[in-house]
Amino acid sequence: MKIAKFLAAALLGLSMAGAAHADEKKWTKINIATEGAFRPWNYTNADGSLGGFEVDLYKDLCARMKVECTMTAQPFDSLIPALNAGKFDAIIAGMSATPKREQVISFSVPYGTTGQTFATLKDSDLAKMPDKGEVFSLATNEAGAAAEVEKLKPLLKGKVIGVQTASIAETWLNKYLKDTVEIREYKTTEEHDLDLLAGRIDLTIASMAYLSTAAAKPGNEDMVVVGPRFQGGMLGRGSSVGMRKGDTELKAMFDKAIGEAQADGTIKKLSAKYFGFDVTPR
Amino acid sequence: MDFAFLYETLLTILPGVPLTLKLAVGSALLGLVLALILALMRLSGVKPLEWVARLYVFVLRGTPLLVQIFLIYYGLGQFPAVRHSLLWPFLREPVWCAVLALTLNTAAYGSEIIRGGLLSIPGGQIEAARACGMSRFLLFRRIVLPLAIRQALPAYGNEFISMVKATSLASIITLMEITGLAAKLISETYRAIEVFIVAGAIYLAINFVLTRIILFAEYRLTPHLRERPGGVPSIDDRLDPAAAAAEGLPGGKVH
C-alpha cells in the first residue's frame, strides 16, 4: 500500500511540475543560472571561471538590488526545467522572452536585443545572401518579414541549417523554412559552429551578437555573418532575466535594476566592451 | 495520468524507431565481422597481430562510447586532411559517424565473446576433424565456427541488446532517433516522466522482440539439448550439466 501511495505521489508530481510555489520571502541571496557557452553573452574561461556580458551585468544588477548572487553554468535546454525545479532563482543566459517560454516562466524587461541572423563559410555560394544586416521585425512588420523569407527560399532550397535545440531560432526555422531546408539540431551553438567549419552543414542561424563574435574568434576565419536580421514577435522581446512565475517581487527588483542600468549607460558601456555594437533595447 | 499527452508523445517518438533500428542492425552486423577478425587476430599466434588486437580491445573497452563518438564526429573534422579525403563523404554524415563509432565499440566487446567461444571448443572435436582429413578452412567452417557461435550466442545476444541501448547516444550528434526525439520533447514540454515512460516502453518492446529472436536462434542451434520425441533422452541429456562443463562440452547448461 505504501508503494501505491508513493506512486500516486510521484504521478501527482507530473501535474505539479512547472507550477509555481513561491513563498513571499525577502530576497537576500539569488542563485543565477547561465549557459557558459554562448559568446559574448556568457562563456567559460580556460580556468573554469565564467565571463561575458551577462557575467558583468549580473554583478552590476545584484549590486543595485543589494543582494548576494551566485552564477553557475548549465546546458541551455535544461535551464527552464532546472529553474522550475527550484535549482535556481533566475536565468541570465542570453535567453529571449518568447510567448512560448512565457507560458512556463516569467521574464523581466529585456536587457539586450540583437535579432537572429545567419552565418556560413566564406567560399560558400550562400556568402552572397542578400540584405545583409537589414532588420525585419515580426512584431511591427510581419508581412515584410514573411516576404523576405519568400525571397530567400530559392537560395536556401535543400541546404542544411544548424540550429540550437529549443532556441527561438529553431522555433522560427520550423515555422518559416521547415519545408525548404534540412534542419539539424545541436545542444550548443559551439557544436554547430564546429560542424559549419567542418563542412557538414551549409548555414547556421543564431543571434547576431553570438554569430558576429564567433566569426571574429581565432580559428573561425572562414566564418562570415550573412543575410537579413529577424527579430520581435515569436523571436521575443530580447534577452531577459527568466524567473519562476509567482516570484513577482524578484521580477520587480530585476525590472528596476535593469531600468537603472539602461538609464545610466551601463548596458551601453558593457555592450561596447563585449559586442562591439550597442545592444541596449529600444 | 494524461493519456492524451502520452498518445501524442508516442506519435512524436515513433518516427524515430526506424533510425534506431537501422543504427543498431547496421553496427551490430558490421561489428560482428570486425569482432570475428579481431578474435582471429588474438588467437592467430602471430605476435604483432595479437598485440594490435589486444591494444584495440583495451582502448575501446577502457573509454566511454560517448568519448569515441565525439572523437570521430567532432575530432576528425578538425583536420583539413580528413575533410579533403575520400572518406569525408561518409564522415560528413552524422549517421555514418554513429555507425562507425558503434561498430568499432561493439567489435571490441564482441571479439572477447567470440574469443571465449573459440577457446571453449574441445580439442577432441578438432582432432577428430583433422583425423577425418578436413582442410583448415573446412574445419573452421564446419566445426570451429558453428561450435563457437553456439557457445557465444547467449553472451552475444546481450551485446546486441547493449547495442540497441547504445544507439541512444547518436542523439548527441544531431540524430533524431528515439532518444533524440524524446530529449527534444522534454525540452519543449518539460514533462520528463511521461516522455520517459513512452520512450522507455518503445525500447523495452524492441529488446523484448530481440530477446525472443535470440532465444529462438539458441533453440535452433542446440537440437541436441532438446528432449527427443518419445522421451528417449539424448546422450547429452543424461550427462550431469556440471560434468559436461568440466569436460568442456559446449552444452553445459540445459535450457
Add this chain to the structure above:
Amino acid sequence: MNRPGFIELMGFGEHGWGATMLHAALITLAVAICGFLVGAVIGVFAAWAKVQGGPVLRRIADAYTTVLRGIPDLLVIYLFYFGGSSVLSTLGHLFGQSGFIGIPGFLAGALAVGVASGAHHTEVFRGAYAAVPKGEIEAAMAIGMSRPLRFRRIIAPLTLRTAIPALGNVWQLVLKESALVSVTGVVELLRQAQIGSGSTRQPFDFFLAAGILYLVISTISGWIMSRAERHYSRGMRRA
C-alpha cells in the same frame, strides 16, 4: 592559423587546460564512486528481494532489473535530471515542506548512474549469494547462530568474496557510464572536453585527452580491483 600542439594545449602553462582537465577527471571519479555506491546499495536490497522476498517484492525487483536492462542509461539520466526535482518537490509538499527541493546536477547524475548500474549489481550479488555453499549456512545454523549473525559472519563475507571480480566489471561499466552525466551540465571529464573544444576549436585534442584520462583511471582502478581480489580470495581454492 597557428594551433597550439597537443602537449602545449594540455599542459599546465598559462593557456594550458591540463589542470582544468585533471580537476574534471576528479569529478568524474566522484560521480562514478557515488554512482557505484548507490548502485551497490540498491543491488543488495534488490538481490535480497529476489532471493528472500515475498512474491510482491520479488516481482518489483524483477521488474526493476528487466526495465533497467532494456532501456538506455541516457534516458534514465534525462528522467532523473528533468523529472527528479519535480517529484521530490511534490513529495516534500506531502510532508508539509513548502517550496522547492532541488537536486543538484551532480546528485541527479550519481543517482541516475546508481539506479542504472543497480541492475547489474543485483545480478552480481544474487549470483554470488547463490554460490555460497549451503553447507556453510547449515553449519552456522547448527551451531545456533542467529539470523543477523549468520548474515554478518558467514553470508556477507562469502558473498562479497565471490562477487569481487564481477563487481570490478560493474565498476568499469559505471566509470564509462558516468560520461553520460555530461548532458546534465556537471562539468566532469567529458563535459570539460566539450567546453574546451568549443572554445579552442580543437575537439580532437580535447576528446583524445579525455579518452586517455579515462583509460588511466580504468587501468589504475582495474589494478586495484585485482589486488583486492587476490587479497580477499586467500584461502580459496583456485578453480
